[in-house]
Amino acid sequence: MEVLKMAITIQVSNLQQGYGKTIVLKNINLTVHNGEILGLIGPSGAGKTTLVSTIMGMLTPQKGTVTVMGQRMPNRKLLAKIGYMAQTDALYSTLTARENLNFFGSMQGIASDKLKTQIPYAANIVNLVPDLDKYVKDYSGGMKRRLSLAIALVSDPELLILDEPTVGIDPELRQQIWAELHNIADEGKTILLTTHVMEDAEQSDQLMMIRNGAAIAQGTPDQLVKDYQVKTVEEVFLKAGRMQDENNRND
Ligand SMILES: Nc1ncnc2c1ncn2[C@@H]1O[C@H](COP(=O)(O)OP(=O)(O)OP(=O)(O)O)[C@@H](O)[C@H]1O
Numbered sequence: 739m740e741v742l743k744m745a746i747t748i749q750v751s752n753l754q755q756g757y758g759k760t761i762v763l764k765n766i767n768l769t770v771h772n773g774e775i776l777g778l779i780g781p782s783g784a785g786k787t788t789l790v791s792t793i794m795g796m797l798t799p800q801k802g803t804v805t806v807m808g809q810r811m812p813n814r815k816l817l818a819k820i821g822y823m824a825q826t827d828a829l830y831s832t833l834t835a836r837e838n839l840n841f842f843g844s845m846q847g848i849a850s851d852k853l854k855t856q857i858p859y860a861a862n863i864v865n866l867v868p869d870l871d872k873y874v875k876d877y878s879g880g881m882k883r884r885l886s887l888a889i890a891l892v893s894d895p896e897l898l899i900l901d902e903p904t905v906g907i908d909p910e911l912r913q914q915i916w917a918e919l920h921n922i923a924d925e926g927k928t929i930l931l932t933t934h935v936m937e938d939a940e941q942s943d944q945l946m947m948i949r950n951g952a953a954i955a956q957g958t959p960d961q962l963v964k965d966y967q968v969k970t971v972e973e974v975f976l977k978a979g980r981m982q983d984e985n986n987r988n989d
């Protein structure tokens with residue numbers, strides 16, 4: 739098990755990323771091992787989605803490199819091994835939830851007999867079993883988020899990349915989802931998620947805080963709380979932000 743955990747799933751080295759001439763992320767370095775849950779936090783517009791899109795291979799790095807499971811990204815072949823939940827739901831509203839799960843599952847290369855067990859499994863994690871045969875156009879916003887999460891889970895991927903998976907999810911269900919994310923990580927799978935919710939950050943094995951294009955703090959929640967001599971992850975984040983502002987003023 740320990741050997742499994744040591745393997746590297748995601749390696750980001752000296753990444754600079756942005757859009758056109760705009761630079762959003764400067765010199766990001768990140769290593770995520772098998773079986774680890776990495777939480778990415780930072781203010782709105784900090785570049786969380788930009789970073790996860792780059793790791794997914796939807797954007798090519800401006801500078802630096804991203805490797806996933808030893809392969810340089812972008813790499814289409816790896817997409818079958820990644821379960822991705824985008825920040826904006828991309829669902830077929832004229833299909834039912836079950837049909838969406840079937841469609842995206844087969845796109846991921848899952849055989850139809852495996853899908854027959856995976857669809858109820860994934861739907862159950864997000865409490866959508868009773869609504870599987872409803873049309874997505876009749877879903878609430880939170881139900882759509884939950885369906886997007888189920889789609890990311892349906893292929894039983896080696897790597898889960900979840901962009902704000904807990905938005906629109908009530909506290910009880912959030913706990914249930916976290917319990918399953920820990921189970922998945924215990925199987926040696928890797929999870930990268932972004933969040934604004936401190937409870938999510940506290941559940942992560944490793945945290946990376948990005949602000950003004952830079953990683954301002956990285957480590958386990960416990961270690962960060964200790965290092966910053968504060969009581970909560972939220973206070974770490976606030977203190978690291980103030981320290982970054984101080985440094986920028988002194989530059
Ligand atoms: N397609 C794009 N073209 C140009 N600029 C973009 C594009 N997508 C994002 N940006 C810019 O890049 C910066 C980072 O955006 P990003 O979506 O990565 O932030 P975020 O941390 O995910 O924010 P949020 O918490 O609001 O989701 C922002 O300044 C945004 O305006």
Ligand SMILES: [Mg+2]
Nearest residue numbers: 786787788825
């Ligand atoms: Mg985002």
